Amino acid sequence: MTRNVAIVADRISWEERRLIEAAPELGLHVEWVNDESLCLGAPGAPSVQDFDALLVRSRSYTRGGLVATLAEAAGIPVLNSARAINACENKAVLRSVLSSAEIPVPDFRLVLSRRDFEKALDELGVPVVLKPIFGGMGKRVTLIRHTDTAQSVYDYVEDLGHAFEQACLVEPYLSGGSSVRCLVVGRDIVAAAEFASAGADWRSNAALGNRSSTLAYDPDVVKIVDAVVSELGAGIYGVDLFRTDDGYVVNEVNHAPAFRGVASVTGADIPTAVGSFVQELLS
Template sequence: MGRVRPVAVLASRVRYEEKRLFAALERREVPYVHIDTRRFSAELDGGPRAGGGVPAYAAALNREISLSRGMYASLLLEARGVPTVNRSEVIEVCGDKLRTSLALERAGIPVPRTAVALTPEAGAEAAEKLGFPVVIKPLAGSWGRLVAAVHDRAGAETVLEHRAALPSPQQHIVYLQELVDKPGRDIRVIVAGDEVIGATYRYGDGGWRTNAALGARSEPCPLTPELTEPALAAARAVGGGVLGVDLIEGPDGPLVLEVNHTVEFRGLQEAHGEAVDVADAIVTHVLSAAEQAGAIG
C-alpha cells in the first residue's frame, strides 16, 4: 500500500478558524500540510505531483484570504488533479458581487433590488432610479470595507467622487443595492456541500452594518426551511462547496445578500458551543470530495 497523501490546507494567515480545522484533521488522524500561499509555486508542465503522475495531495482546503492568490492556487491545484474546496470558479464568482448577483438572479433566488453603473458619474443617476436609501458597495471586498449607505443624491455624489479618485478601475464600477429595513440583524448560514451546518443572527452595535469584523454579536439562529432552502439554493447557484450565505429578513421573507467563499465561522461556533462543530463538518466535506475523486478509499 502506498503512502497516504495528505490534505493541503492553503492559508497565508492562521486564524481561529484554521486552528480549529487543523485540530479537526488531527482528531480524525488525517495527514495534512499547511501551505502558505505566499510561498506557493507550481510548474505548469509538472508539479505539484507525488511521483508517477499522481497528484501530491488527496484534496486541498483553500482558506486563503487573498482573492487573487486563493483563486489561482485552486486553479493550479485543479490542473494537477487535486480535488479543491473551494474550486477556482466558485472563488471567482463569490469574489465579485456582480457575478454573484447574476448567478443568484439566474437561479431565481430572492435578493435586494440591485443596480450596477459602469462609471461613478452614472452611479448617482442609477442610485436615484433605484430609490434612496441605497448601499454603495465595492465589487470585491469583505468585512464591510468601502461600503456606504446614502440617503439622497448629494450623499451618493460625495461617495462616488471619492470612488472616482481611487486608482483601481474596478472601484469605478458602481454596485448598488436597496437598503432593506431589517430588524437590526442579518443571518449567516454556513453550508458544506448539500448540508447546512448552522446559522446565527448577527446584531450590529446600533449601526446598519452587521459584519463580525466590525464587532457584530452572534446568537444562535434556528434552522427553518425558510432559511435553509434559499441558503442551499444560493450555494448551488455559485457552484457549491464550503460557503457562508448572508441573508436579511425582508418584508416578504429572507433575501440573500452575498455568498462568501472563505467563510469565517468563529461567531457561529462560539454562539452554538458544543452543539455544532463547524470545522469537523468542513473536514467531512473535504474528505468526501477526495473520496468522490478516488483520491482516498
C-alpha cells in the same frame, strides 16, 4: 491511511488553527501553505503533488481563484471549486449567477462611473448602500441616507487607484440592521446565526463584532440555501441573507468564510464538520 491536505492562505487565523487541530482525529494531516509560495503553472508543476486536496482560504479573492483553477488543472481536488470561487469573488457575477438560477437577490445597479452612480440614485432612490464589487468583512460598505451627501461619498470612490477598486454595486438598504449567516459544509447548514448592528455602526457583520444570536430552524432559509448550493456545488460557504417583505434574499456568498462568530454563538463543531467533508470527498 492519513490524507494530506493543504490549507492555502496568506496567513493563519483562528479558523485555520482550529481546522489543523481537529484534523488528526479525522485521519487527516493538514498543514498551512502560503499562497505566495505555490508557484503553480503547467499541470505537472510539483508544488501541490504531495497533497491529496487543497482547502483554499486565501483572503485575496484573486489569489484564491487562480490557485483553485491551476490546482484543478493539475488534478488536485480543491475546496471550494474554481467555478464557485470565481463566482463568489465578484459580487456582480455572483448575483448574475444566482438570478439566472431564479434565486432571489437584492435589486442592484453596477456602478463603474459617476454617471452610473447618478443614474442608480435616480432609479433606486435613497437610502442606498454602496459597496465594492471585490472585498469582504464589511469594509468600504457605505450607507447613503441623503442625496445631498451622495456626490461627496462618490468622490472617495473616484480617488481609488485602480478600476477594480472603483467598481461598485448600489442597492436599496434592506437589512434594517441585521443579517443571517448560514455556515454550509457539503450541502448542509451546520450553523446559522443572526447578526445585528451594534452601537453607532449600522453594518451587520460578524467581523465587526456585532450582536449575534442562534437562528432557529427556518424552512425558508433551508430552501434558499439549498438552491445556492445546488447552483455552486457542494462546498464550504458562508451564505448571507437579508429578510424582506417578500422573503429572504441572498446578499453574499463567501467561499472562504470566517466562522468564529457563528461557532461561538451556536456551539457548532465546524472544524470537525469540515474535516469529515474532506474525508468524504477523498474516499
